[in-house]
Amino acid sequence: MAAVPAAERPKTSPKSVKFLFGGLAGMGATVFVQPLDLVKNRMQLSGAGAKGREYRTSLHALGSILRHEGLRGIYTGLSAGLLRQATYTTTRLGIYSVLLERFGGADGTPPSFLAKAAMGMTAGAAGAFVGTPAEVALIRMTADGRLPPGERRGYHNVFDALVRMAREEGVFTLWRGCIPTMARAVVVNAAQLASYSQSKQFLLDSGHFRDDILCHFCASMISGLVTTAASMPVDIVKTRIQNMRTIDGKPEYRNGLDVLLKVVRYEGFFSLWKGFTPYYARLGPHTVLTFIFLEQMNKWYQRLFLTA
16 A cells, blocks of 8 residues: 655745745835824823823824824834834744744644744844834934924934934943833734734634635734733833933833833832823724734735745
């Protein structure tokens, strides 16, 4: 009796293509959601230093930005946002795709939920370390417009920001807040990547969805909601540390725990979730667009290069 041949893995795109598609998907999404990212950062910085809140709501923040900085003002920091995606998202989605393929079954069966979560955390931490310099530049550029003209840093673009930070404050400033950035990425990616894969799998198994844009959209919205709820306290720590100034040789915050304690003490416990609406308004669509772009690029690559 002839031996049954071992199951062959389905053809997949090369690792370099996975990394490239991950970055391009994130950059494409950023073009659409940059104004929401700006509002989120402004809301998280509102009330810093025991000051009164500058913005009452997200709409108030958006209106204030348009009124004082003009239409171009809502796209402040776009170059930094694109560089962040080119570094952070390329790394995290590329590594996640590789791990998903590596630890999946020989017949293409996906890994378990816990395995997906571990892969998401690993990919997120690696991507966050690579993307921290662009993240610091993004936070500072989006925060600049809220300051009086004499106190603004006035970065012209992301490359000007990186060069000036290294020259004026030292190279290690580019990785300021690296630990909370990586911690946030672990939370975000464990929630986002794993919940997206799991939600998509659940929707497909229900029999009511096909593997199309509607399924990707619904899975992405679920993933974005889970991620928003889990990661906001860590995100506000990251934002405050990366934007802080050193006054008379003394930084505003000693570490992430100091940020949390000061926010709770001066602004209230629920201020850790300050800006929930713009955070989800930014993260939800960004998650949706990133995964839709990624899925469509993978489908086209499969159709053009891998289908016999």
